[in-house]
Amino acid sequence: MKGDFAKWNRREFIKLSAFGATLGFGLAGKKILLDPIPSFAHVAKAKMTDDFQLPTTGVFVWDEIYRMKFAQDAIDLANWVEEKTGIPALGNISGHPFPVKKYLLAKERTIETGALTEQDFVPTKAIDYQTMYMVHSRSHIHKLRMLEASRAGLLHGENVIPPGLMEYLKMACGGTYTAARIALSRGVAMNMNGGFHHAFADHESGFCYVNDVAIAIKLLLDQGLIKKAMIVDLDVHHGDGNASITLGDRRVAIYDFYQEDNFPSEKIPVAHPVAMRAMAATAVTDQVYLEALRSTLPRAVESEAPDIIFYLAGSDPFLDDVLGSFLLTKQGLRQRDEFTLETVRKRDIPVAVVCAGGYPKSIGDIVDILSGTMAAVKSAG
Ligand SMILES: [Zn+2]
Secondary structure (H helix, E strand, C coil): CHHHHHHHHHHHHHHHHHHHHHHHHHHHHHHHHHCCCCCCCCCCCCCCCCCCCCCCCCCEEECHHHHHHHHHHHHHHHHHHHHHHCCCCCCCCCCCCCCCHHHHHHHHHHHHCCCCCHHHEEECCCCCHHHHCCCCCHHHHHHHHHHHHCCCEEECCCEEECCCHHHHHHHHHHHHHHHHHHHHHHCEEEECCCCCCCCCCCCCECCECCCHHHHHHHHHHHCCCCCCEEEEECCCCCCHHHHHHHCCCCCEEEEEEEECCCCCCCCCCCCEEEEECCCHHHCCEHHHHHHHHHHHHHHHHHHHCCCEEEEECCCCCECCECCCCCEECHHHHHHHHHHHHHHHHCCCCCEEEECCCCCECCHHHHHHHHHHHHHHHHHHC
């Protein structure tokens, strides 16, 4: 009996130890594997508080070196992927899913036409990984860094991971923050980049890897520079990443005018949605679009009374856009920009403009649209 008890005891001891070890490893593993998404609502001590220097002139934030390097690397890599796998990574969208070259061409256009001069442009200040962690999970950023280092090609079949991606993203996010700081000081500014509104806290989507606008808002809130921000998103696609990251946080209000029957399939609630279907019977022409904008945007801005607005001036409501089905002309888009900037500026609210999407069959069209937005920003300043 005694022997049996000892045997039982030993057996139970082993079983209990194994259970304890499993539980211990499980919890420890979970702690590592869960990699909690940072809470947007949590107030952290922000980076970049002390060393940010406001540029003395210019409101268009720009960095040529990283942009061009990224653009060329992305195109080279997409070509390489297509050659090796037969996957048409470049598709038929202006040689690249996201035509990064548009920024440079738009800048050149505005200088050629005399709308802007070199003095209107100021350099970007890059953010660091610690600042990305304020909005994004560490595992997401680590994954992007590993994929970049391994020349992995494409993520989810659409997001190109070229060498130089992370440096590019640091600059793009820093540019949006820089534009916001200039806007707070001088009323209006534009990052010649950004508007990555499909990027979630823990994953990339729709050519968006990290969320520049969410990062900029989080920095401004944590630094006590603003109490409330508003996103006015006029890209043709719903900004699911922005909505997800800021969901439930009353310090961020979103006005989102998008094509309902388009990517992304899952829409996330925002305070001021204007969703339109692009079927033939309800074609979204200049007139239809501008009427809807005029009847909803001023009220939304008035009711929110934010300390700053981030305007996502996507070029993809254009009638010839490959990934959008609205029917706006270039003139209609220019009126959209002017009306939006006027609505915001006459209430004396600072506005930081970012480029967001645009996938035209002809790169010339997007350059026309983007340089029109830039001219509208210049006049609003
Ligand atoms: Zn878009």
